[in-house]
Amino acid sequence: MKPEILRISQVSKDQSVICILGSNVIPEYLTLSNSEKEFAGKRLNEKEEFIFINSYNKCTYLVRLKEGKSHYKTREELRKTAYNIRILIKENNHTELVIASDHAYKGAVEDFTEGLLLSIYSFDKYKTKEEGEGKKCYPAKLLIHGDVQESEWIVNITDAAYFTRDLINEPVNHLNATALAGEIKKIGDSAGFKVEVLNKGKIEALKMGGLLAVNKGSVDPPVFCILEWHPENCLNKKPYILVGKGIVYDTGGLNIKTGNFMAGMNADMAGAAIVTGVLYMAAKSGLPLHIIGLVPSTDNRPGGNAYTQGDIITMFNKMTVEIGNTDAEGRLILADAISYASKYNPELIIDIATLTGSAAMTFSNQAIALMTNADRKYINLLEECGNNVYERIAELPMWEEYGELLKSDIADMKNIGSREAGAIIAGKFLERFAEFPLIHLDIAGTEMLKKDDFYRLKNGPGSGLRLLSTFMKRLATDYSEQK
Ligand code: BES
Numbered sequence: 481m482k483p484e485i486l487r488i489s490q491v492s493k494d495q496s497v498i499c500i501l502g503s504n505v506i507p508e509y510l511t512l513s514n515s516e517k518e519f520a521g522k523r524l525n526e527k528e529e530f531i532f533i534n535s536y537n538k539c540t541y542l543v544r545l546k547e548g549k550s551h552y553k554t555r556e557e558l559r560k561t562a563y564n565i566r567i568l569i570k571e572n573n574h575t576e577l578v579i580a581s582d583h584a585y586k587g588a589v590e591d592f593t594e595g596l597l598l599s600i601y602s603f604d605k606y607k608t609k610e611e612g613e614g615k616k617c618y619p620a621k622l623l624i625h626g627d628v629q630e631s632e633w634i635v636n637i638t639d640a641a642y643f644t645r646d647l648i649n650e651p652v653n654h655l656n657a658t659a660l661a662g663e664i665k666k667i668g669d670s671a672g673f674k675v676e677v678l679n680k681g682k683i684e685a686l687k688m689g690g691l692l693a694v695n696k697g698s699v700d701p702p703v704f705c706i707l708e709w710h711p712e713n714c715l716n717k718k719p720y721i722l723v724g725k726g727i728v729y730d731t732g733g734l735n736i737k738t739g740n741f742m743a744g745m746n747a748d749m750a751g752a753a754i755v756t757g758v759l760y761m762a763a764k765s766g767l768p769l770h771i772i773g774l775v776p777s778t779d780n781r782p783g784g785n786a787y788t789q790g791d792i793i794t795m796f797n798k799m800t801v802e803i804g805n806t807d808a809e810g811r812l813i814l815a816d817a818i819s820y821a822s823k824y825n826p827e828l829i830i831d832i833a834t835l836t837g838s839a840a841m842t843f844s845n846q847a848i849a850l851m852t853n854a855d856r857k858y859i860n861l862l863e864e865c866g867n868n869v870y871e872r873i874a875e876l877p878m879w880e881e882y883g884e885l886l887k888s889d890i891a892d893m894k895n896i897g898s899r900e901a902g903a904i905i906a907g908k909f910l911e912r913f914a915e916f917p918l919i920h921l922d923i924a925g926t927e928m929l930k931k932d933d934f935y936r937l938k939n940g941p942g943s944g945l946r947l948l949s950t951f952m953k954r955l956a957t958d959y960s961e962q963k
């Protein structure tokens with residue numbers, strides 16, 4: 481459960497407050513006793529960054545901003561502080577908690593609130609014993625105070641993060657491809673974007689050979705969801721297309737994942753959940769942009785008629801692919817979606833996927849691997865947004881030599897190359913299906929975490945949601961300014 485966020489214009493004297501300080505001055509509205517003020521003042525002068533005061537009737541948390549760091553690093557420090565003090569905050573069972581700032585940078589309250597909300601998320605819907613008291617959410621209300629301009633964005637982005645994470649965390653026995661499509665439809669209806677779900681019959685009629693091949697071992701049918709936000713006042717002539725990998729479970733197929741490598745593969749649809757989250761943000765904030773989301777979805781299993789190594793399949797765009805490994809399934813379903821995107825004559829296609837273990841080996845959890853042939857203006861903007869929300873991107877090359885590794889003797893290409901440079905080869909595979917500029921984002925490293933990376937919680941942090949949502953928002957602003 482997520483706390484409610486409300487704006488307030490005044491702090492009353494018995495309210496618990498988190499105050500973000502940009503100086504050592506303690507603001508008057510905190511109404512502390514003289515001895516408490518003296519205590520806090522002394523600690524601030526000793527350069528303490530966090531001070532907790534438990535008065536009889538309320539708690540005061542002082543967070544002193546670090547100095548001497550570039551702006552986006554300061555912002556990230558604040559979100560991390562929220563994570564670090566989340567347990568203390570929860571333990572104090574506040575029904576209401578004020579978040580305020582003094583002499584801090586503009587947006588500090590928003591950043592802290594975002595960090596706190598992302599930090600206290602938990603996936604507890606299947607815990608029957610903790611009903612009632614245990615499931616109560618503390619703090620129940622966050623009251624944000626002061627000159628807060630982005631409160632609506634914070635409410636929406638944290639709502640989006642919560643449902644994105646909920647979807648990612650669902651196990652496959654509760655969320656197969658059809659159920660995922662149902663959830664996307666519900667979110668579309670509530671936010672106001674259109675959702676069309678193509679069923680197996682339609683997918684067969686369209687001859688989406690990649691999606692159908694991966695689905696062959698499953699008893700559940702595949703789906704292909706088309707999400708669309710097309711406001712009347714949209715400023716772009718050609719749409720932006722987002723493609724999300726929707727593998728609701730990746731066993732590896734007949735090339736079954738061994739050891740513990742299958743664990744967590746219910747989250748192999750994170751890309752799909754994130755694309756849904758970005759469309760939600762666009763609709764909720766009324767972005768004047770035409771955006772389309774494409775979500776191919778199935779599970780990947782070694783069932784009765786599962787596709788095999790050596791199979792030759794014909795993709796949606798008529799190219800043939802020799803299957804070298806059934807665990808390289810993500811690129812097959814994405815490739816069909818990327819070539820399907822051509823019918824919209826897009827400005828840009830962005831795909832987001834938990835695609836390769838290799839991306840995680842390369843960048844660990846520190847960066848989303850990016851590969852692209854799109855205009856640098858988009859990459860520069862994405863990099864800036866990535867720094868600001870601290871979902872950073874790092875680029876891998878698209879050199880043609882890497883693509884040569886996909887050569888097949890019997891088909892147009894294979895779905896694997898060498899073990900080396902695995903993330904790049906996957907990107908080169910996708911590039912062949914893109915007739916329009918493509919940005920490929922591999923989130924295998926940032927999405928599948930072994931432990932919490934602060935507020936990026938280990939269970940499905942939804943990596944890329946905040947990046948792509950801010951990117952879309954910035955694109956909309958750039959269009960309006962050009963007008
Ligand atoms: N879903 C996996 C990638 C993955 C691995 C994501 C670990 C998150 C954590 C993907 O479908 C996969 O299995 N990729 C293979 C490709 C290989 C067979 C060419 C991989 O990366 O090992």
Ligand code: ZN
Pocket residue numbers: 730732806807808809810
């Ligand atoms: Zn796989």
Ligand code: ZN
Pocket residue numbers: 727730748807809810834835
């Ligand atoms: Zn996969």
